[in-house]
Amino acid sequence: MLLRTASHGIPPTITLDFLIPRAILSRRLSQVAPRTVQHIPSSSNRRKSSSQASRQPTPPSSSLTPGTILTQLERDHGTFNEGILASMTHAQIEAFNDAIPQLRAAFVQGDLSKVEPVWEELKKRSLLAFFGPSQYNLCSTSVATFVQHHSLSKIPERGQRLLHDVALFCAAGGFTDGLKALMLAAIKDRQPQNALELYEQYVDLLKDKNAVLSSEETEDSEDPDSEGESDGDAPPTPPSLVRDEILLAAIVAHTQMGSFADALQTYLKAGTRIAPTTLERFAPLLKFDQTLRTKVNLYARRLNTAALLARPPTFMKHLTNLTRDNATISLERLYSTAIAGASEPEPWLAITPSQLSGTRVVLLPDFFWTSFLKSFLACRERDLAVRVWDDMLKLGVMPTIAAWNAVLDGYVNMQALDSTLTTWDMMHLAHVKPDALSYRALIAAFCTAGKIDEALERFRTFEREYLKNGVPEGQLSAVLAVYNTTINHLLFVSREEDARAIKKKMEASGPKPDITTYNTFLRYYGRKGELKTMAQVLQELEPAGVKADIYTFSTLLFSLLKARSDAGQIVLNFMTKQGVAPDTTALTAIINHQLEERTPQSLKNAMDLLSRMERGEFGDAKPNAITYTSVLTAINRGNWLEKPVVEEHNKRIWEKMQSRDILPSRVTYNVLLRASLANREPEGLENAMRYYRDMCRRRVHMSTDTWYILLNGLIGKKQWELAAEVVKDMRKYRANNITGSLRKLVDRVSRRNASRGSETAGAYL
Secondary structure (H helix, E strand, O other): OOOOHHHHOOOOOOOHHHHOOHHHOOOOOOOOOOOOOOOOOOHHHHHHHHHHHHOOOOOOOOOOOHHHHHHHHHHHOOOOOOHHHHOOOHHHHHHHHHHHHHHHHHHHHOOHHHHHHHHHHHHHOOOHHHOOHHHHHHHHHHHHHHHHHOOHHHOOHHHHHHHHHHHHHHHHOOOOHHHHHHHHHHHHOOOHHHHHHHHHHHHHHHHHOOOOOOOOOOOOOOOOOOOOOOOOOOOOOOOOOOOHHHHHHHHHHHHHHOOHHHHHHHHHHHOOOOOHHHHHHHHHHHOOOHHHHHHHHHHHHHHHHHHHHHOHHHHHHHHHHHHHOOOHHHHHHHHHHHHHOOOOOOOOEEOOHHHOEOOEOEEOOOOHHHHHHHHHHHOOOHHHHHHHHHHHHHOOOOOOHHHHHHHHHHHHHOOOHHHHHHHHHHHHHOOOOOOHHHHHHHHHHHHHOOOHHHHHHHHHHHHHHHOOOOOOOOOHHHHHHHHHHHHHHHHHOOOHHHHHHHHHHHHHHOOOOOHHHHHHHHHHHHHHOOHHHHHHHHHOHHHHOOOOOHHHHHHHHHHHOOOOOOHHHHHHHHHHHOOOOOOHHHHHHHHHHHHHOOOHHHHHHHHHHHHHHHOOOOOOOOOOHHHHHHHHHHHHOOOOOOHHHHHHHHHHHHHHHHHOOOOOOHHHHHHHHHHHHHOOOHHHHHHHHHHHHHHHHOOOOOOHHHHHHHHHHHHHOOOHHHHHHHHHHHHHOOOOOOOHHHHHHHHHHHHHHHHOOOOOOOOOO
């Protein structure tokens, strides 16, 4: 929010926002002692005023209105360190106050010969360090206006250097209109190299400001804008300080030069992404060259996909998120864009390492085909999976055993036994030898179809053919997966004797049972309430040289809770015997394990354990912020609980954290904000704003995800005034590094305010 000079009694001759250095712009002047004379007070008076202001108590919040919320937030956000003012001499203040109007007048007149001496004087006297939002905006927009009305080719070289200097300085301060105008002017004059030189200077300035520009350090885990179906509530990862509109201008220059490879390198190094809304706003600026405009749109789509593929871990996470959300359209779009990159003309994607040359600058990850097969089949899209298979063959990619197994697993999850068997037969026709995981899928297919005897026959075939020479090197974990899968399905249909027979054979001739084997039996007996049999299984662990894990402790605890009042102590003793410290971390993991099951009973078990921890039944193993945040995250994720139940637990956990003086983390607040804003009742909004005010009061860092959750929820509730205040708060905290979904939300608020004739909320963008 802009400083309200009237409310703070700030004299009109001094504009305090320009006196705040960039290094501390996140701190706002919220309280300044009233003044009656129009001059800067003495240092001692300023310190006294600041000290008194800092001790002012914060009054309790009143009714929930935009005005009261705004007032409360201003009081909560702290005071501006007036020591900055003390560091300025009266001469500097006078010089600054004289220079700014002169600078404005010179730009209005379009006279660079008058701009230059004023600008040089500001630099000479080191007054640029005191620029604030209004001064940055003034200079940046003035450069943009000047460039729009003058041809660069007719401006003397000295004048061009001046414009570059002013525009770059303002761009590094977060105001990029001038730099964008200069880059576009160079592009319009068919001098894209000049635009790229400006971009490189801009990046160098950001590096001097310790901007995070490394592509390895900034990886977008999701792309909510371009993949509209992907987790609508998931905010984008905070980007680097490179503004996406300036990055786009650089991409336009590369496009004009016809170099996608260079454009991709620039895109990856920037560490941010170009939002679709930025691309939309930029398009009219390229009306002077329709061909270039069309090609830029094409480059932008390719770049987003290429950047994902160039970072395999990020790509895999993004693909997993889309699959989880059953985002079929987004999955198909992502796949189509990627595959198109391997085709003419201008191919940028290399299918194999040997193709990496020329324009092919991105190597397709080795898990690409397998992952998309799994994803499409998980979304029950057989036709798309067939398309992936056909594309592999067209591009000369021979399906690996992993690809075959992906198809088998997909059909197993779809409970499509016939398709599984057809795929199995096709493997043999293609002379592909099944591995352990192939057999595991085949056995699971028969089990899920209720054909247990046929499954056992396939299991015996696996032992007879695949293990005839023992466990193949490096395949022990896969072989154990076959055994454990078979045992699990047998126990699921109460074929206990068959399951025990397999386990006995494993103990006698291998492969030796692992902890998963024992946990499978523990879970089975625990559900049956056979505690003595569970004890026998546990006694087998030490002689077998197997260590219990968190699933063992969790299964044991919640089985004992049904019958023993001392269940907690028994589990603690067992954990100690197993060499596991029964601390908060271990018990939190047990709670998470229960909540992952997403059943009413598992929820009861988890909350009972949490209550026992709170009562101190496990000694010093008491819940901390991580424990409560984990519980909040689990109960608010998905729709497995009724909303009244979720809200009740949210309230209870929040109150517990408050009563136990446990400080919530940003993640905790984000979970609560999202849950509150999803509540359609009036108290949902009240709770959300209460959490927001609490974040402000505690000085909790507001990152991109928090702003996204707030704006997305407020817009969804049609709370436009509150949304506008949040956008103003973003400006106050210098939240300039916004792209993607967050920028789209800010734009909506800005347009809404503009339509009502109010100040543009996104003026700083």
